[in-house]
Amino acid sequence: xLEVVDTIEALRGRVADHRRSxxxxxxxxxxxxxxxxxxxxxxxARRKSGIVVVSIFVNPLQFDRAxxxxxxxxxxxxxxxxxxxxxxxxVFAPSVAEMYPVKPEFLVQVGRLANHLCGxxxxxxxxxxxxVVLKLFEIVRPDEAYFGEKDAQQLAVVRRMVTDFNVxxxxxxxxxxxxxxxxxxxxxNVRLNAAERPLATSLYTALRKVAADVQAGATSAPAIxxxxxTLIPADExxxxxxxxxxxxxxxxxxxxxxxxxxxxxxxxxGNTRLIDNVRCTPRARS
Amino acid sequence: xLEVVDTIEALRGRVADHRRSxxxxxxxxxxxxxxxxxxxxxxxARRKSGIVVVSIFVNPLQFDRAxxxxxxxxxxxxxxxxxxxxxxxxVFAPSVAEMYPVKPEFLVQVGRLANHLCGxxxxxxxxxxxxVVLKLFEIVRPDEAYFGEKDAQQLAVVRRMVTDFNVxxxxxxxxxxxxxxxxxxxxxNVRLNAAERPLATSLYTALRKVAADVQAGATSAPAIxxxxxTLIPADExxxxxxxxxxxxxxxxxxxxxxxxxxxxxxxxxGNTRLIDNVRCTPRARS
Numbered sequence: 279x280l281e282v283v284d285t286i287e288a289l290r291g292r293v294a295d296h297r298r299s300x301x302x303x304x305x306x307x308x309x310x311x312x313x314x315x316x317x318x319x320x321x322x323a324r325r326k327s328g329i330v331v332v333s334i335f336v337n338p339l340q341f342d343r344a345x346x347x348x349x350x351x352x353x354x355x356x357x358x359x360x361x362x363x364x365x366x367x368x369v370f371a372p373s374v375a376e377m378y379p380v381k382p383e384f385l386v387q388v389g390r391l392a393n394h395l396c397g398x399x400x401x402x403x404x405x406x407x408x409x410v411v412l413k414l415f416e417i418v419r420p421d422e423a424y425f426g427e428k429d430a431q432q433l434a435v436v437r438r439m440v441t442d443f444n445v446x447x448x449x450x451x452x453x454x455x456x457x458x459x460x461x462x463x464x465x466x467n468v469r470l471n472a473a474e475r476p477l478a479t480s481l482y483t484a485l486r487k488v489a490a491d492v493q494a495g496a497t498s499a500p501a502i503x504x505x506x507x508t509l510i511p512a513d514e515x516x517x518x519x520x521x522x523x524x525x526x527x528x529x530x531x532x533x534x535x536x537x538x539x540x541x542x543x544x545x546x547x548g549n550t551r552l553i554d555n556v557r558c559t560p561r562a563r564s
Numbered sequence: 565x566l567e568v569v570d571t572i573e574a575l576r577g578r579v580a581d582h583r584r585s586x587x588x589x590x591x592x593x594x595x596x597x598x599x600x601x602x603x604x605x606x607x608x609a610r611r612k613s614g615i616v617v618v619s620i621f622v623n624p625l626q627f628d629r630a631x632x633x634x635x636x637x638x639x640x641x642x643x644x645x646x647x648x649x650x651x652x653x654x655v656f657a658p659s660v661a662e663m664y665p666v667k668p669e670f671l672v673q674v675g676r677l678a679n680h681l682c683g684x685x686x687x688x689x690x691x692x693x694x695x696v697v698l699k700l701f702e703i704v705r706p707d708e709a710y711f712g713e714k715d716a717q718q719l720a721v722v723r724r725m726v727t728d729f730n731v732x733x734x735x736x737x738x739x740x741x742x743x744x745x746x747x748x749x750x751x752x753n754v755r756l757n758a759a760e761r762p763l764a765t766s767l768y769t770a771l772r773k774v775a776a777d778v779q780a781g782a783t784s785a786p787a788i789x790x791x792x793x794t795l796i797p798a799d800e801x802x803x804x805x806x807x808x809x810x811x812x813x814x815x816x817x818x819x820x821x822x823x824x825x826x827x828x829x830x831x832x833x834g835n836t837r838l839i840d841n842v843r844c845t846p847r848a849r850s
Contacts (some may be wrong), residue, residue, distance in 0.1 A: 286730065290732070301687075317850040318700045359653060382675075382728045382729075383674070383675030383676060383677055383724055383728055383729035383814075384671060384673065384674060384694070384724060384725050384729060385672075385673040385675070386672065386673070387670065387672070387673040387691075388627060388669070388670060389668075389669030389670055389671070390669060391669055408670070409729075412729055413729055413730045415726075416729055416730040416731050416732060417730050438669055438670060439670050441666075442668045442669055442670035442696075442699075443698055443699055443702055444572065444702040444703050445702050446576070450590075488814075527753055528669075555825060
């Protein structure tokens with residue numbers, strides 16, 4: 279029986295009840311607008327954890343642009359229905375006032391993991407993510423928490439936060455779910471119009487080319503990622519914001535590829551910014 | 565039976581055992597060199613909490629001066645013996661490598677609570693305090709945590725951190741314990757030589773004068789705290805670093821006193837920096 283609660287006190291009370299009666303508490307933090315990628319997180323949590331708690335909260339602190347926050351989809355009824363079908367025990371859907379009753383003075387300072395890619399292009403984004411994830415961890419106190427690999431930098435940030443702050447929660451990364459043509463599932467995909475939608479696969483195509491280059495023996499990151507013209511089709515609706523090879527743990531740029539790296543990119547398709555990444559494994563040296 | 569553990573894993577295991585068998589977990593975080601002030605925290609915890617955990621860790625992250633860190637006293641055996649006499653269940657005395665196995669990327673950003681007094685004079689101090697307290701809270705997961713009112717700004721920082729991050733721990737402030745002549749108990753008092761020791765009471769004397777002025781109806785903070793010559797004896801070994809009236813919750817300076825404030829000060833006595841504070845309640849207006 280799914281329950282939906284919107285206050286911290288109610289959530290804590292229900293989690294405590296479940297903790298007494300079941301095994302571990304699995305937690306899937308989301309901003310709602312749930313799609314097959316979220317379903318995959320929830321299904322994984324269902325298999326591994328005693329009960330599953332899903333939070334649905336569009337966190338203002340992690341948006342650098344007011345229009346992006348405003349346009350972010352919020353289909354709460356459909357989200358709750360999906361959670362019900364997937365066997366979620368508790369949905370936590372707090373208001374902004376419940377999560378931030380006063381302007382926060384304290385923030386989580388992320389350090390160099392936020393210096394590149396989304397951290398560079400979206401000032402304050404990862405501080406906002408880390409802060410709300412820490413708050414949600416304190417509210418839910420889960421044993422395991424599930425995050426999508428599609429947001430690879432976010433996953434690295436959360437993993438390192440939990441290590442640095444000794445938060446006793448196991449972070450589980452879950453593989454990206456894709457549309458049949460390869461586009462990574464994202465709540466922002468609904469903003470693409472019919473003309474933009476086919477173009478949106480360009481990012482994943484480029485990332486796979488990069489991974490193939492690495493697999494084929496290329497080692498110079500600037501040479502691999504620098505040829506934008508061959509990676510992204512020439513189209514005025516497409517603007518590549520980033521394409522970098524980074525260390526999987528600390529998201530620092532890699533100049534010469536000797537170990538597995540993550541190729542991560544951000545592509546503007548019209549007015550929609552999409553991100554994606556693939557893991558690149560260099561050819562084994564003989 | 566007191567147990568002393570030095571690893572996070574051992575501490576968590578023993579706390580879990582105690583949690584199953586007793587009521588609440590009370591926590592007294594310290595940097596060791598325990599004195600009557602700490603004893604008062606522990607006694608308060610003994611009365612209120614099921615079992616008491618004391619941490620002893622000189623946290624490098626909160627020291628702005630290398631010599632202060634180096635000279636900080638570390639009488640571990642005596643500290644453990646005092647804990648034993650006071651009925652402490654668990655002492656957690658980790659190494660620096662146990663607490664910071666790698667250089668921390670993530671820090672707690674304190675905001676405006678750190679803009680004044682010790683936060684201004686000791687850059688990074690409260691970020692270091694907040695970070696280690698958050699880590700210790702994640703390691704111990706106490707129900708209650710006890711802090712001395714002598715470190716009033718630290719207490720305000722911890723209270724606000726717990727609020728902003730939704731940490732489910734009750735913060736208990738415990739009144740300052742003083743020597744017979746009024747000097748606030750501090751681990752740094754042992755650094756005072758015989759000639760300096762009598763001078764060290766000057767700070768508390770000044771703070772009481774300020775409180776008396778407020779009680780007598782004075783409302784202008786600059787007028788109350790500005791007359792250093794009448795507050796601190798002229799002596800080349802004494803240097804008043806700070807004397808401010810601040811809001812008890814957010815430690816912002818108060819210009820006109822209408823509600824209770826904290827008079828907080830820092831005094832150098834030779835090479836030793838001492839801090840103290842008193843609560844000042846304005847005369848009730850008729």
